[in-house]
Amino acid sequence: MWSYLQHLTYWDWLALGTLLLILEVFGAGGYLLWIGVAAASVGVLTFVLPNMHWAIQFLLFGMLSVATAVFWWQRQRSAAKPSRQPGLNQRGQEFIGRQFPLHEAISDGRGKIRAGDTVWLVSGPDLPVGSQVRVVGQDGVLLKVEAV
Template sequence: MLSFLHQLTFWDWLALGTVLLIFEVFGAGGYLLWVGIAAAGVGLITFLLPQTPWALQFILFAVLSILSAVLWWKRQRTAAKPSDQPGLNMRGSELLGKEFELFEPISSGRGKIKAGGSMWLVSGPDMPSGSKVRVIGQDGVILRVEAAQA
């Protein structure tokens, strides 16, 4: 084993980097990307400086792995910004507190309103068609409503 370590070449590091990147493609979730890139970086260093001792190669590998992962983590944290559309994929939440006319009467606790070109199922107290209702909540795709104050 020790003789192998003394004979490490840039090909060994490039092979390790390639294997790690292949594992990353199969779903490591980003963990092996930076380690694979670090291995390729050590391969480049050993190509340029072939007399680099194996212990220094492993130290460089460890330092580059940690450094690349930490730098990426910091970049991701600073690049994260709040969405300009916080209600995206939360259909119906934009209707909370708004008033609408019942399109179909609420009978047995169910009815329909027309909001933004879409028909919505509503639940609430029985009311005739045309009554004003206010959206007070949401249960999945069904909006909870109450009679609007006149």
């Protein structure tokens, strides 16, 4: 085994990189992707420089693995920044502060308004049909309203 590790060729590194990339497909969350890229990179370097000492190959593999993993981690962190459009993909948030007539009377704290092309369930004080209400909040698909 020791003799084998001392005489690695570019095929060995490319095979390791391919194996790690295949394992990544099964759901490693990106970790094996970058280590596989590092192994493939060492394989390419070993192809270009065939007399590279085995210790240098392992050192390069370790350094490239850490470098690519740090690159991936930083990229993931920068991608997780909050959106400049805070209400994006949050239906109902755009109605907060707007006024609508009641589509169905609020009775026992529940009623409906027509907002946009949708009829929304609302909660608030009991009011008759046609009363103007202002949307003051949202709880899931339920809009909270108050009388204007």
